[in-house]
Amino acid sequence: MGFEEEYHTFMNIHLQARTGERLRRLQEGHNHAEMLFLKQVWWPLFFHFKYLHPEYEIDDFKDGKRYLDFAYIRPAFRICLEVDGYGPHLKNISRWQFSDNLERQNQLVIDGWTVIRFSYDQVKENPRRCQQIVQQVIGRWVSDELDETFLSLLEKEVLRLAIRKGEAIYPKEVEKCLKLSDKTVKKILHQLVDKNILLPASGIKRVRSYRVGDQVKHPI
Numbered sequence: 001m002g003f004e005e006e007y008h009t010f011m012n013i014h015l016q017a018r019t020g021e022r023l024r025r026l027q028e029g030h031n032h033a034e035m036l037f038l039k040q041v042w043w044p045l046f047f048h049f050k051y052l053h054p055e056y057e058i059d060d061f062k063d064g065k066r067y068l069d070f071a072y073i074r075p076a077f078r079i080c081l082e083v084d085g086y087g088p089h090l091k092n093i094s095r096w097q098f099s100d101n102l103e104r105q106n107q108l109v110i111d112g113w114t115v116i117r118f119s120y121d122q123v124k125e126n127p128r129r130c131q132q133i134v135q136q137v138i139g140r141w142v143s144d145e146l147d148e149t150f151l152s153l154l155e156k157e158v159l160r161l162a163i164r165k166g167e168a169i170y171p172k173e174v175e176k177c178l179k180l181s182d183k184t185v186k187k188i189l190h191q192l193v194d195k196n197i198l199l200p201a202s203g204i205k206r207v208r209s210y211r212v213g214d215q216v217k218h219p220i
Contacts, residue, residue, distance in 0.1 A: 003038075003039055003043045006043075006047075006048065006049065007035070007038060007039070007043075007049075010049040010052075010054075011030070011054070014026060014053070014054055015027070021065070022055075022057055025055050025057070025067050026054060026055040029055045029067060029069075030054050030055055033083045033085055033120045033123065034054065034069055034070070034083055036083075036120075036123055036124060037069075037070075037081070037083045037118065037123050037130075040123060040124070040127035040130075041118075041123060041127050041130040041131050041134060042134070044127075044131060045131050045134060045135055051072055051073055051074050052070055052071070052072050053070065053071045053072075053073065054069070054070055055067045055068070055069070056068045056070065056071035056073075058071075058108075060104075060107075066104060068080045068081070068082065069081060069082045069083050070082075072138070077114075078112060078113045078114065079113070079114045079115075079116060079137060079138070080108055080113045080114065080115045080116065081116050081117075081118075081134075082115070082116070082117045082118070083117075083118050083119075083120060083123055084117060084118070084119050084120065085119075085120045114137060116133060116134070116137060118130050118133075131166075132166030132167065133166070135163065135166055135212070136163055136164055136166050150195065151195075151197070152191075154178075154180075154184070154188050155188055155191060155192055155195075155197070157178055158174055158178070158185075158188050158189065158192060158198075159192065159197055159198070159212075161173075161174060161177055161178065162198060162210065162211070162212050163212055167211070168201035168202065168209040168210065168211050169201075169209060169210055169211070170208065170209045170210075171185050171186060171189060174188075174189070189207075189210055192210075193207075193210070196213050196214075197212075197213050198210040198211065198212060198213055199211055199212075199213045199214075
């Protein structure tokens with residue numbers, strides 16, 4: 001299915017599973033900015049919404065309830081994704097509200113959340129950069145899972161380097177960053193391609209650059 005069908009299915013599942021304030025919050029809090037984030041940033045990366053929860057309820061540090069725009073939750077790993085609009089209410093925000101927002105983010109980090117925030121303008125005008133940030137954060141964790149199974153120490157370092165860059169990486173970059181010989185880098189890159197961790201990004205007979213493979217970009 002395409003984005004529109006998957007998006008409506010995704011939202012209906014969460015709407016049907018909620019009642020009371022949690023349902024009201026989802027109906028009123030999930031709007032154009034959040035939908036645009038899913039369409040322009042999330043969907044092109046993963047093509048599914050697995051592990052993603054819209055308007056996710058958490059306990060507030062003041063014994064109340066707060067809602068995250070999106071929560072990406074997998075075992076031992078939690079990411080808060082926020083899309084912040086820019087409007088008149090931000091200009092009129094009080095010092096107390098400003099401090100409260102900072103305290104809220106600090107408490108999320110203390111509680112083990114990774115917090116990623118985008119502006120609406122970033123999502124609308126530069127979705128590719130937003131995709132790179134999401135890929136770097138989630139791909140880093142997925143690479144740790146892969147490392148434990150069948151990646152060597154050097155393969156792991158090359159993969160992390162490719163994920164951090166978020167776009168095609170060249171052998172010379174790997175040589176320079178990891179201080180490895182040309183022969184060693186070529187060997188490691190070929191091994192990662194054989195394992196479908198990296199894929200050729202440019203070049204046919206002679207590969208000139210590599211990109212992160214779907215196994216890392218699209219965790220399932």
